[in-house]
Amino acid sequence: VQLQASGGGLVQVGGSLRLSCARSGSLFSLHASGWYRQAPGKQRELVASITGNGDSSKYADYVKGRFTIPREEPSNTVYLHMNEVKPKDTAVYYCASVDAPYGGNYYHNTPTMNEYTYWGQGTQVTVSS
Numbered sequence: 001v002q003l004q005a006s007g008g009g010l011v012q013v014g015g016s017l018r019l020s021c022a023r024s025g026s027l028f029s030l031h032a033s034g035w036y037r038q039a040p041g042k043q044r045e046l047v048a049s050i051t052g053n054g055d056s057s058k059y060a061d062y063v064k065g066r067f068t069i070p071r072e073e074p075s076n077t078v079y080l081h082m083n084e085v086k087p088k089d090t091a092v093y094y095c096a097s098v099d100a101p102y103g104g105n106y107y108h109n110t111p112t113m114n115e116y117t118y119w120g121q122g123t124q125v126t127v128s129s
Contacts, residue, residue, distance in 0.1 A: 001026045001118045005095045008123030011085055015127075019080040021095030021120055026076075028099040032106035033078040034116060035069060037091035037125075047093070048080060049110040052100020058110045062088070085127045095120040 007019040023031065034049035048069040050057040057069050068081045078095060096116035100106035106115075 001097065003095050003097055003118050003120035005093065005120035005123045008093060008125045010126045010128060011082075013086060013127055013129050015085055017082045017085065017125060019082065019093055019095075019123060019125070021078045021080075021097075023076040023078070023097055023118075026099060028101055029076070030100045030102065030107065031076075031097045032100040032109075032111050033069070033071065034096045034111065034113075035078075035080045036094045036096060036113060037089075038094070038122075039091040042091075044094070044113065046113065050078070051110055052104070052107040053102075056108070056110065082125070085125075087127050087129050090125060090127045092122040092124050094122045 002024050004022045011017045030052045032052045035047040036044050037047050038044040046060050048059045050069050066084045071078045097118045098116045
């Protein structure tokens with residue numbers, strides 16, 4: 001399975017950006033997905049995640065109300081819509097995925113960071129003031 005993240009770049013404070021994560025090569029069509037970020041000198045942290053059935057999503061407090069994690073079917077692409085960006089949002093953003101067949105752990109639940117099986121290569125987001 002491969003995850004291809006794209007869409008990063010330079011954006012001004014208060015602006016918007018859309019990140020994409022295209023998933024390919026899996027036998028399973030259902031998957032739970034997440035976006036994480038890592039700023040220089042800091043640990044990787046959760047941004048947002050969505051369950052395998054797509055019915056539930058989870059957001060870190062610092063992005064609630066500003067970011068959303070919609071998923072497009074059947075293209076297997078997960079997005080991160082970033083609105084009202086702040087300088088603290090500057091980081092490398094990573095997408096992650098784990099198979100979530102019906103009845104499995106991640107069909108109704110969002111995984112923790114250690115439970116994701118596949119990771120994308122990261123895309124840099126820089127917010128300028």
